[in-house]
Amino acid sequence: MALPAFEHTPLDSIAATSARVRASFLSHKTRPLEFRLVQLRKLYWGLKDNADLIIEACKRDIGKPTYETHIVELGWCMNDIIFMTNNLARFAKDEKAQDIPFTNTFVRPRIRKDPVGTVLVIGAYNFPIQLSIGPLIGAIAAGCTAVLKPSESAPHAAAVMQKIIAESLDPSCYTCIQGAVPETTALLEQKWDKIFYTGSANVGTIIAKKAAETLTPVTLELGGRNPAIVTKHADPRLAARRLLWAKHLNAGQVCVSQNFTMIDKEMVQPFLREMKIALEEFYPQGARQSPDYSRIVNQRQFQRLKKMLDDSNGKILLGGTMDEADLFIEPTVVQVTSTEDSLIKDETFGPLLPILAVQDLDEAIKIANEVHDTPLGIYPFGSKAETEKVLSQTRSGGASINDGFFHASIPTMAFGGVGSSGQGAYRGKASFDVFTHRRSVTSTPAWLESLMDVRYPPYTASKAKK
Numbered sequence: 001m002a003l004p005a006f007e008h009t010p011l012d013s014i015a016a017t018s019a020r021v022r023a024s025f026l027s028h029k030t031r032p033l034e035f036r037l038v039q040l041r042k043l044y045w046g047l048k049d050n051a052d053l054i055i056e057a058c059k060r061d062i063g064k065p066t067y068e069t070h071i072v073e074l075g076w077c078m079n080d081i082i083f084m085t086n087n088l089a090r091f092a093k094d095e096k097a098q099d100i101p102f103t104n105t106f107v108r109p110r111i112r113k114d115p116v117g118t119v120l121v122i123g124a125y126n127f128p129i130q131l132s133i134g135p136l137i138g139a140i141a142a143g144c145t146a147v148l149k150p151s152e153s154a155p156h157a158a159a160v161m162q163k164i165i166a167e168s169l170d171p172s173c174y175t176c177i178q179g180a181v182p183e184t185t186a187l188l189e190q191k192w193d194k195i196f197y198t199g200s201a202n203v204g205t206i207i208a209k210k211a212a213e214t215l216t217p218v219t220l221e222l223g224g225r226n227p228a229i230v231t232k233h234a235d236p237r238l239a240a241r242r243l244l245w246a247k248h249l250n251a252g253q254v255c256v257s258q259n260f261t262m263i264d265k266e267m268v269q270p271f272l273r274e275m276k277i278a279l280e281e282f283y284p285q286g287a288r289q290s291p292d293y294s295r296i297v298n299q300r301q302f303q304r305l306k307k308m309l310d311d312s313n314g315k316i317l318l319g320g321t322m323d324e325a326d327l328f329i330e331p332t333v334v335q336v337t338s339t340e341d342s343l344i345k346d347e348t349f350g351p352l353l354p355i356l357a358v359q360d361l362d363e364a365i366k367i368a369n370e371v372h373d374t375p376l377g378i379y380p381f382g383s384k385a386e387t388e389k390v391l392s393q394t395r396s397g398g399a400s401i402n403d404g405f406f407h408a409s410i411p412t413m414a415f416g417g418v419g420s421s422g423q424g425a426y427r428g429k430a431s432f433d434v435f436t437h438r439r440s441v442t443s444t445p446a447w448l449e450s451l452m453d454v455r456y457p458p459y460t461a462s463k464a465k466k
């Protein structure tokens with residue numbers, strides 16, 4: 001199948017492109033709902049018509065199984081568009097302002113939903129279509145114009161998205177810039193009304209600093225280091241299967257996957273037994289032969305993961321096979337003994353599953369708060385009282401009780417981090433809201449002048465009495 005070629009956008013064209021997209025916003029072209037709906041519908045058909053290219057691109061970039069591409073990339077975005085087009089009129093409608101003192105109700109206070117303006121969307125590689133097109137859907141729906149900068153680490157997917165955007169959308173309003181650090185740096189020099197960034201916290205810091213120079217608002221969807229906790233009252237089979245699912249998808253290259261699992265000392269052996277069974281059930285011929293298992297995105301990430309495992313003082317209990325030529329890393333369970341271990345200190349973002357035995361739930365909560373007090377997700381397995389205790393004594397962007405990151409797989413539920421795992425949220429209505437300015441508006445009727453008179457000087461004694 002002939003995939004379009006990935007080509008870096010010439011650096012000297014970036015300023016003009018962003019100025020063109022800004023001028024289109026200022027021409028008010030994207031304001032009418034009908035325009036936005038047409039663009040969203042065109043994007044839907046662009047995705048559908050290029051489904052085969054998307055599937056092939058995701059396969060080449062990250063070895064993504066077709067089934068997963070259908071669910072988490074293509075189908076995800078198409079459903080998102082259906083949701084947005086079905087609900088756009090409701091989302092965009094003015095809201096009556098709430099909690100208004102009676103005397104102010106005569107000026108009809110309301111909230112208008114205005115587009116924030118021209119936005120830059122920067123995507124990550126692991127869900128290359130969803131993490132780029134998802135925010136773009138929100139931007140189009142909100143009436144913004146937008147430039148998308150997909151991740152260069154998934155070049156085939158980036159090139160297919162560029163083709164779809166160029167062929168489907170109004171080119172004066174939406175466009176794609178391809179490239180890596182130099183191109184993104186050039187983009188950050190331009191004027192934006194919002195920057196929506198998905199990726200690592202390190203790069204998120206660069207984006208936020210640059211944006212702060214011009215007081216440009218940012219939404220940051222950042223990295224994980226998410227803890228899972230398995231108490232002595234958890235069901236070990238459920239915990240093993242669900243946590244393996246959360247680490248096998250995309251070969252663990254998922255921001256919301258658990259980074260490490262703390263297990264009550266009594267539950268370690270039952271959990272490991274079940275994990276071994278789950279691995280055999282998921283991959284009867286082994287993960288390597290399975291068509292349902294992805295690959296690591298590139299050599300750099302493969303080497304990073306290999307080094308992490310080499311540096312670990314843990315004991316490999318299951319898996320451990322790697323093949324650089326094939327960018328394959330087997331799901332690998334490692335028993336570690338310290339939170340200083342390389343597999344816990346940093347985000348693995350790969351199929352390495354460190355487990356740490358703990359004395360009890362209190363110790364697990366203490367460690368969770370010490371390792372990263374605001375992770376993207378937390379995953380407690382245990383009784384209702386135990387899992388509620390975890391929620392009430394920790395913070396995180398989201399949480400799934402008795403599951404790995406299930407909360408993050410609900411496409412219409414707001415998704416985002418907290419503290420250093422991110423700021424702002426999107427998906428469902430939140431995708432519209434994140435690109436919308438809630439503009440407070442009042443309208444003072446002429447007949448109110450006699451009452452309004454109290455605000456004008458001179459501030460006479462009789463006015464003070466009113």
Ligand code: NAD
Nearest residue numbers: 123124125150151180181184199200203221222223224255
């Ligand atoms: P990354 O930060 O390396 O790259 C993301 C984007 O930033 C790319 O488009 C890249 O071109 C750009 N970029 C990289 N270096 C830059 C620099 N110096 N200046 C300007 N731009 C730069 O992230 P990644 O490797 O694509 O993704 C992995 C990270 O993203 C992990 O930490 C993961 O947890 C996180 N992530 C978060 C979410 C979320 O929704 N919270 C989703 C996916 C991935």
